[in-house]
Amino acid sequence: MARIKTIGVLTSGGDAPGMNAAIRAVTRAGICNGYNIKGIYRGYDGLINGEIEDFTTENVSGIIMSGGTILKTARSKEFMTDEGKEKAYQQMQAHGIDALVVIGGNGSLTGAMEFAKKYDVCCIGLPGTIDNDLYGTDSTIGYDTTMNTIVECVDRIRDTAQSHERIFFIEVMGRDAGFLAQNSAIASGAEAAIIPEDSTDVDQLARFMERGIRKSKKSCIVIVSESPKCGAMYYAERVRNEFPQYDVRVSILGHLQRGGRPSAHDRILASRTGVGAIEAIMQGQRNVMIGVRNNEIVYVPLSEAIRSDKPFDRKLIQVLDELSI
Numbered sequence: 304m305a306r307i308k309t310i311g312v313l314t315s316g317g318d319a320p321g322m323n324a325a326i327r328a329v330t331r332a333g334i335c336n337g338y339n340i341k342g343i344y345r346g347y348d349g350l351i352n353g354e355i356e357d358f359t360t361e362n363v364s365g366i367i368m369s370g371g372t373i374l375k376t377a378r379s380k381e382f383m384t385d386e387g388k389e390k391a392y393q394q395m396q397a398h399g400i401d402a403l404v405v406i407g408g409n410g411s412l413t414g415a416m417e418f419a420k421k422y423d424v425c426c427i428g429l430p431g432t433i434d435n436d437l438y439g440t441d442s443t444i445g446y447d448t449t450m451n452t453i454v455e456c457v458d459r460i461r462d463t464a465q466s467h468e469r470i471f472f473i474e475v476m477g478r479d480a481g482f483l484a485q486n487s488a489i490a491s492g493a494e495a496a497i498i499p500e501d502s503t504d505v506d507q508l509a510r511f512m513e514r515g516i517r518k519s520k521k522s523c524i525v526i527v528s529e530s531p532k533c534g535a536m537y538y539a540e541r542v543r544n545e546f547p548q549y550d551v552r553v554s555i556l557g558h559l560q561r562g563g564r565p566s567a568h569d570r571i572l573a574s575r576t577g578v579g580a581i582e583a584i585m586q587g588q589r590n591v592m593i594g595v596r597n598n599e600i601v602y603v604p605l606s607e608a609i610r611s612d613k614p615f616d617r618k619l620i621q622v623l624d625e626l627s628i
């Protein structure tokens with residue numbers, strides 16, 4: 304493969320706090336090491352449509368502290384087709400882009416992997432998603448900020464739950480992963496979490512109600528991981544039917560979880576992995592995600608990073624159970 308001179312950077316999938324810090328790090332580390340950097344707007348859609356701009360260090364001034372993504376983002380249906388990928392490749396050629404840095408979640412990195420396979424281009428992934436569902440990195444950019452946002456919301460809901468002696472089911476994001484739900488439940492002192500990782504044969508609601516009643520607490524907070532069928536509404540309805548003596552309310556936190564200033568942790572993770580992406584390119588790495596494991600930068604093949612079985616520490620379930628008596 305010819306020497307890489309120009310690197311394109313894009314954000315894709317749901318925005319996540321810290322994506323701007325990652326764009327800044329890729330741009331500045333790239334420029335420091337002699338590369339041309341091009342910002343690609345609106346994710347893969349922008350690549351397909353040629354929404355591409357030369358980036359200087361000024362393009363990324365004053366953004367480290369902002370949520371969202373200055374490059375905008377998209378969930379591109381077209382990139383999932385062969386024709387879409389072909390158009391994207393043609394645009395890369397036309398703009399002289401030799402390598403792509405894709406900041407996004409498991410879907411975005413799946414797209415990068417498929418693209419790299421088909422066209423033999425260098426794609427480097429950065430783990431940018433609030434869901435923390437990428438394999439091979441301890442945390443993803445955005446996860447820590449979102450966790451803190453959830454905890455702040457739960458603290459507030461706790462005040463009203465206690466005053467009215469109610470059970471609250473609070474629904475949080477996470478797609479198919481319960482990291483946000485389980486850890487925010489521990490951090491906010493919630494009474495229970497209902498998560499996909501624990502949904503095998505146990506009725507999580509029955510288990511909680513049994514424990515909850517034993518505890519004779521008058522107000523309870525249950526964090527529920529989003530799910531198309533069994534979200535917070537579903538469990539609240541069940542309690543209304545099966546335990547009519549309780550006063551139940553639901554709060555779905557929704558997209559407020561994705562906004563806001565990134566935490567220091569996410570800014571540092573984004574900065575380290577952004578610099579790591581440029582170092583990886585300089586070392587001739589291809590088609591890897593830059594992660595951090597045990598405080599060390601790691602290169603995770605994209606095919607590994609998108610695995611759907613990121614380990615979930617079941618000890619966390621016990622921690623929550625024992626501390627919520």
Ligand SMILES: Nc1ncnc2c1ncn2[C@@H]1O[C@H](COP(=O)(O)OP(=O)(O)OP(=O)(O)O)[C@@H](O)[C@H]1O
Pocket residue numbers: 315316317318347377378379380382383384407408409410411412413414415417431432433434478
């Ligand atoms: N198999 C695939 N082939 C090509 N592109 C894909 C593929 N899977 C996903 N993508 C691209 O990645 C985009 C983002 O994926 P997705 O909506 O799953 O979000 P994500 O990157 O996982 O982020 P998050 O989960 O945080 O929102 C998709 O809209 C699509 O453009």
Ligand SMILES: O=P(O)(O)OC[C@H]1O[C@](O)(CO)[C@@H](O)[C@@H]1O
Pocket residue numbers: 317408432433434476477478529561
């Ligand atoms: O903003 P959208 O497209 O509704 O996506 C929501 C989804 O994106 C995420 O915020 C990030 O993947 C999920 O937790 C959530 O299910």
Ligand SMILES: [Mg+2]
Pocket residue numbers: 316408409410432434478
């Ligand atoms: Mg995802």
